[in-house]
Amino acid sequence: MKIPAIRAKVGIWVYYVSTLTYAQVKEHVKMVDKELHKSAVLSEMLQRSITNNYKQIAAYIMQQEERFFNSLVLAVYDGDPQWHEIRLDYGDDEEYYDIGLLELTGEEKIFPVDGQHRVEGIKKVLRESDQFNEERIPVIFIGHRNDDDGMKRARRLFSTLNRYAKPVSQRDIIALDEDDSVAIASRELIENHPLFENERILDSKTKAIPENNKKAFTTIITFYECNYELMHLFLESRTVKDSDGRKMRGRSKAREYIRFRPDQPELDGFISLCVDFWNAVSSEISCVREYLAAAPAAERFRNKVDGGLLPFRPAALIPLVKAVVHIHKKTGESFNEVLRKINTLPLKISDNIWAGILWDKNNQKMIMNHQKVVELCLVLLYDPALSSEKEKQHLVDGYASATQTRKEEAESALGICVTKSDT
Numbered sequence: 004m005k006i007p008a009i010r011a012k013v014g015i016w017v018y019y020v021s022t023l024t025y026a027q028v029k030e031h032v033k034m035v036d037k038e039l040h041k042s043a044v045l046s047e048m049l050q051r052s053i054t055n056n057y058k059q060i061a062a063y064i065m066q067q068e069e070r071f072f073n074s075l076v077l078a079v080y081d082g083d084p085q086w087h088e089i090r091l092d093y094g095d096d097e098e099y100y101d102i103g104l105l106e107l108t109g110e111e112k113i114f115p116v117d118g119q120h121r122v123e124g125i126k127k128v129l130r131e132s133d134q135f136n137e138e139r140i141p142v143i144f145i146g147h148r149n150d151d152d153g154m155k156r157a158r159r160l161f162s163t164l165n166r167y168a169k170p171v172s173q174r175d176i177i178a179l180d181e182d183d184s185v186a187i188a189s190r191e192l193i194e195n196h197p198l199f200e201n202e203r204i205l206d207s208k209t210k211a212i213p214e215n216n217k218k219a220f221t222t223i224i225t226f227y228e229c230n231y232e233l234m235h236l237f238l239e240s241r242t243v244k245d246s247d248g249r250k251m252r253g254r255s256k257a258r259e260y261i262r263f264r265p266d267q268p269e270l271d272g273f274i275s276l277c278v279d280f281w282n283a284v285s286s287e288i289s290c291v292r293e294y295l296a297a298a299p300a301a302e303r304f305r306n307k308v309d310g311g312l313l314p315f316r317p318a319a320l321i322p323l324v325k326a327v328v329h330i331h332k333k334t335g336e337s338f339n340e341v342l343r344k345i346n347t348l349p350l351k352i353s354d355n356i357w358a359g360i361l362w363d364k365n366n367q368k369m370i371m372n373h374q375k376v377v378e379l380c381l382v383l384l385y386d387p388a389l390s391s392e393k394e395k396q397h398l399v400d401g402y403a404s405a406t407q408t409r410k411e412e413a414e415s416a417l418g419i420c421v422t423k424s425d426t
Contacts, residue, residue, distance in 0.1 A: 010101040019144040026136040029129045035114050058246035060124025075118035078147035082111030117164040183261040185230050188274045210317040218299040225317040229324040236328050237273050283338035310352025310362045322374045326381035333389045348384045359406035376401035
């Protein structure tokens with residue numbers, strides 16, 4: 004192969020920036036074997052680190068027209084690589100070097116220092132179709148020596164590239180992702196729904212709202228997670244398959260679905276579902292109506308004295324949305340009908356039912372880690388007939404644990420009696 008490339012240096016590494024076709028990657032790039040360790044056990048450890056993520060990469064290549072990858076970092080050793088430099092002279096007394104052809108004889112051994120899953124994903128695609136043979140991926144070649152010092156250098160580079168690779172933050176996904184339907188719908192509502200305009204949505208790195216924020220209804224991450232719960236409802240009657248063609252069930256359906264952008268009518272359907280839900284919240288929950296009627300001011304609804312109201316607390320809003328979805332699925336009632344009745348339930352954080360579950364009265368602060376109990380409690384308060392015996396048992400156990408009371412006391416506080424099972 005004669006590959007056009009740019010030659011450069013950083014630290015101790017001389018490297019060459021170029022591209023390879025997918026076919027060249029399949030033919031010439033091998034899995035890491037004994038290039039980083041002499042020990043067969045340690046080499047096999049690296050090979051076993053290749054997860055099923057490569058299948059998702061293959062699916063991404065085949066399904067996403069706007070696909071793009073960052074560079075593979077490929078180590079080259081053995082053979083006889085040659086660098087043929089080209090000098091560019093533009094006639095203005097400037098000359099340009101470090102541009103040329105990297106010639107490989109075919110005897111070289113090439114393995115990925117960074118991009119193992121991309122390489123395996125490309126190979127999987129080409130095993131199934133030859134229509135991607137000529138697509139190109141950017142690559143960075145580095146030299147490798149298969150001795151102790153060379154292995155040590157390559158191991159350090161391998162660990163550095165992987166250790167400091169930072170996953171995309173959830174905030175960035177919400178702001179930028181054009182495949183994740185939940186992110187797309189969230190942006191649409193933030194831009195166009197009255198409940199989230201004029202500083203009513205807070206850009207925060209966490210779900211929590213700082214005490215000094217007196218305007219926001221909720222945080223952007225909490226809002227995304229609420230819409231993610233609506234996605235589970237949207238997918239209930241839809242079939243979602245993974246990269247191996249297996250039908251996904253339960254909560255894994257949404258995780259798989261948001262990896263690829265659906266067609267526009269389907270996406271519009273999900274956005275419409277989200278709009279319907281938040282319209283119902285805005286119209287049927289009285290504290291939200293009052294909040295919307297004035298300039299953004301959440302202090303009446305979220306404070307340190309009595310905690311405020313459930314919709315204005317992220318730790319309560321997410322289980323509230325889950326409870327609404329649960330009730331909607333069980334009863335077939337509209338969002339408006341469900342939320343109209345939810346509005347009559349104890350929604351003050353300081354109400355006795357939430358003591359020890361959402362609100363620490365002694366320290367006047369929120370409790371964050373009992374969201375499933377909050378969800379089940381809301382469903383029970385809405386209509387005890389909607390809760391199965393298993394859900395009631397789970398609720399009593401969680402309530403007793405959170406409030407540090409006996410199960411009999413928890414049953415009394417919740418106004419239920421759980422049927423004892425033989426198990």
